[in-house]
Structure formats: structure tokens, C-alpha cells
Amino acid sequence: xxxxxxxxxxxxQLASQLPKSAQVGSVAGVHTLDKIGKREIVGYGWNGTACxxxxxxxxxxxxxxxxxxxxxxxxxxxxxxxxxxxSPEEIKALYRxxxxxxIAEVQAGTGEWKLHLGVALLxxxxxxxxxxxxxxxxxxxxPVTFDEEHQKAQLQRIIDLEMNPVTGLTSKWDYExxxxxx
Amino acid sequence: xLSITARNLASALRGSLVGxxxxxxxxxxxxxxxxxxxxxxxxxxxYFSRDGIDGWEIRKGMNDxxxxxxxxxxxxxxxxxxxxxxxNDIALAIRWLEGCKDKCGxxxxxxxxxxxxxxxxxxxxxxxxxxxxxGYDKPELALKSVYDA
Numbered sequence: 001x002x003x004x005x006x007x008x009x010x011x012x013q014l015a016s017q018l019p020k021s022a023q024v025g026s027v028a029g030v031h032t033l034d035k036i037g038k039r040e041i042v043g044y045g046w047n048g049t050a051c052x053x054x055x056x057x058x059x060x061x062x063x064x065x066x067x068x069x070x071x072x073x074x075x076x077x078x079x080x081x082x083x084x085x086x087s088p089e090e091i092k093a094l095y096r097x098x099x100x101x102x103i104a105e106v107q108a109g110t111g112e113w114k115l116h117l118g119v120a121l122l123x124x125x126x127x128x129x130x131x132x133x134x135x136x137x138x139x140x141x142x143p144v145t146f147d148e149e150h151q152k153a154q155l156q157r158i159i160d161l162e163m164n165p166v167t168g169l170t171s172k173w174d175y176e177x178x179x180x181x182x
Numbered sequence: 183x184l185s186i187t188a189r190n191l192a193s194a195l196r197g198s199l200v201g202x203x204x205x206x207x208x209x210x211x212x213x214x215x216x217x218x219x220x221x222x223x224x225x226x227x228x229y230f231s232r233d234g235i236d237g238w239e240i241r242k243g244m245n246d247x248x249x250x251x252x253x254x255x256x257x258x259x260x261x262x263x264x265x266x267x268x269x270n271d272i273a274l275a276i277r278w279l280e281g282c283k284d285k286c287g288x289x290x291x292x293x294x295x296x297x298x299x300x301x302x303x304x305x306x307x308x309x310x311x312x313x314x315x316x317g318y319d320k321p322e323l324a325l326k327s328v329y330d331a
Contacts, residue, residue, distance in 0.1 A: 042237050042238060042241060043237070043238055043241035043242065043245070044238070044241070044242055044245075056281075056284055057248065057249055058245050058248070058249065059244070059245065059248055059277055059278075059280065059281040059284075060241040060244055060245050060274065060277060060281075076270075079270050079271070079272055080270045082309060083267070083272055083308055083309035083310060084309030086272065086309070088311060088315070088316060091272055091273075091276070091311060091316065092316060094272055094273045095272075095273040095276055095277075095316075095318075097273065098271070098273035098274065098277070099273060099277060100325075101323075101325065102280060102318045102321070102322060103277075103280040103281065103283075103284050103318075104280075104313075104318055104319055104320055104321050104322075105321040105323065105324075105325070107284075108321040108324075
């Protein structure tokens with residue numbers, strides 16, 4: 001009973017909030033119309049959103065890059081006439097009103113790889129120093145079995161015991177002539 | 183349609199692997215008849231030349247074409263340029279040129295001059311500058327880093 005009471009209270013609260021939150025995101029918000037200002041929608045954007053991004057594989061985005069102002073509107077009027085009368089500066093201004101970056105600029109290198117390489121080298125250097133310092137100050141001396149005499153004795157033992165004679169180490173040992181096979 | 187790489191590969195395959203290509207063709211047939219390059223060119227030329235085409239449709243056609251594995255033929259490029267003229271959008275014309283140049287990929291040295299040569303009469307007729315004349319073949323402006331803004 002108590003549970004049901006709480007449940008209905010929660011439901012009532014949710015119901016009272018629902019219309020409010022539904023009005024916060026307007027229809028325009030859903031379609032990003034409130035984000036683009038006075039920019040003209042000129043094409044189909046990704047998933048139908050009116051967004052702008054410079055992409056080489058999809059060079060014509062859905063909205064113009066700049067909001068129209070008096071200058072651009074004057075140029076647009078002039079654009080209606082003969083394009084030969086437009087100066088290169090005016091053409092560039094019109095281009096930049098529609099697009100942010102030229103494709104050459106999109107493809108230009110940012111030089112960011114230098115930063116990444118630098119950081120990678122920094123971390124590598126730090127790792128090497130950690131290894132060196134660990135060897136100097138943390139680890140014990142290597143066990144005595146690591147010197148050459150003990151290693152030779154170990155090898156002799158393997159040969160004497162004929163360990164893994166078919167495919168392993170001693171398959172290379174010639175037991176009759178007491179030397180390595182060629 | 184100058185889908186150089188794809189076309190060369192296709193003709194090479196057709197020459198050497200007859201059995202495979204016929205099998206591929208059989209599979210393709212399920213999706214209707216294969217469109218020839220000329221028909222493709224004509225279709226897009228017609229699309230861009232249609233009376234009353236608007237900027238939205240032009241952009242749609244251009245974005246579609248530039249998303250395909252091919253270089254648009256000069257005729258399509260010209261039709262696209264004329265379409266931008268009809269909707270009075272020179273920025274779109276230049277973007278279209280840039281996009282077509284970019285589609286030449288690693289063949290820019292050979293293919294782009296050819297395209298340019300073919301479309302020069304149209305460019306001059308409409309008064310559209312080439313990318314090089316505008317200086318847009320090289321980066322003109324640098325974007326400010328978002329961390330400096």
C-alpha cells in the first residue's frame with residue numbers, strides 16, 4: 001500500500017514535469033534552427049541537420065558559413081549580374097560567405113604530428129630512465145647462475161641428460177663425435 | 183566518366199578473368215542493367231541542366247558525385263557550372279571546381295590539366311576564375327586555434 005502511494009506520487013510528479021521539459025526543447029531546437037541564426041539553409045546536411053563543417057568527401061554543407069549582412073547582400077545582388085564584372089576580392093568574399101575553408105586549407109597539414117611525436121618521445125625517455133634507475137637502485141644483483149661459467153655448466157647438463165633429443169637443443173649435438181652437428 | 187583506376191582495373195580483370203567477370207555480371211544483373219559510362223554522364227548532365235533546378239538539388243547532385251569513386255567528366259563539370267550560374271552562386275561554382283580537382287587524387291598532375299583544358303571555354307564564358315587564379319590551390323588563411331580564441 002505504502003509502495004503504491006509512493007509510486008503514484010512519483011508518477012504525478014513526473015506528469016507535472018513532462019509538459020514543462022517538452023517545451024524547453026522547441027521544435028526549432030530539434031532541427032538546430034535556433035543555432036544557425038539567419039544563415040540560409042542551402043542543402044542537405046548530415047542526417048538532415050542544418051550544420052556546417054568543411055569535409056572533402058561532402059564539400060557542400062547544409063548552411064552558408066556566414067550570416068548575411070549588408071555587405072554580403074550587396075555582393076549577392078551584384079552576383080546576379082555578369083560574373084566577369086566581379087573582382088577577385090569580391091569573389092573571394094562571396095566564397096568565404098558560403099564556406100569557411102577552401103579545400104586546400106582543409107587538407108593543409110596542421111603540424112600537430114610534431115607535438116604527438118614529441119610527447120611520445122618524452123614518455124619513451126621517461127620509461128628508459130625508470131628502467132635504468134630501477135636497475136641501479138631497486139633490483140638485486142643478478143644471480144650467480146647468470147655468469148658464463150654457470151651457463152656453460154647448464155648447457156653441459158642439458159647435453160648430458162639428453163634433454164629433448166628429437167627437435168630440441170640436443171638434437172643438434174653429435175654424441176658420437178662430441179661436437180655440434182653442422 | 184573518367185573512373186580511371188576503377189575502369190583500368192575492370193578492363194584488366196575482364197581480360198584475364200573471363201569466368202569471374204561473367205559471374206560478377208550475373209550478380210550485378212540482379213540489380214538491374216549496368217549503366218554505361220555514357221549513360222551516367224548523360225544522366226548527370228541532364229540533372230544539372232534541368233530548368234528550375236535549385237541550389238539544394240545542385241548541392242545534392244554535386245555532393246553525390248564527389249562521394250563516388252570517379253572523376254566527373256568535363257561535360258558534367260560544365261553542366262554543374264552552368265547550373266550554379268543559373269542560381270547565381272559563384273561560391274558554389276568554385277567549390278565545385280575544387281571538389282572536382284580533389285577527385286583527381288594522385289593523378290592531379292595529368293588529369294587536372296586535361297579537365298581544365300576541356301572546361302576553360304565554359305569558365306571564360308561564365309567569368310569563373312580557376313582555382314589557381316584565385317590562389318585557392320594553396321592554403322590562403324589559417325584557422326585560429328580554438329585554444330587561442
